[in-house]
Amino acid sequence: MPAQTLHEQNSWRSTRPSHPESLTVIAEQVSIFLTSxxxxxxxxxxxxxxxxxxxLTRLNSPSTILQQSCDASTISQAIIDVIIDMAIPVRAPNSATVRFRDLKLIH
Structure with a gap:
């Protein structure tokens, strides 16, 4: 399945990326289940x-809380942390896009 991208005006019909510098944001479905x-x-x-x-790097290191805790909820949080870490670089270009569109609306 090809990656889904967020395009101008959030339209799947648009072929132009939502950022003026032609950066594309990838949207992906993630499901995390924590069992009893x-x-x-x-x-x-x-x-x-x-x-x-x-x-896995953190799990293989004996000095990390992730490895020492033996708690699945800690692993769930670690997965979410990596997802957030991957998303942070996207925030700056998207902020620029919002400012760019705000300026277009004002003028």
């Missing part, structure tokens, strides 16, 4: 490898 048996099931459309590598 202390098991985490995480499903990703495309970016499982990008999420898995940093978390």
């Amino acid at each position: 048996d202390n098991i985490v099931i995480a499903l990703f459309e495309n970016s499982a490898d990008d999420i898995e590598v940093p978390n």
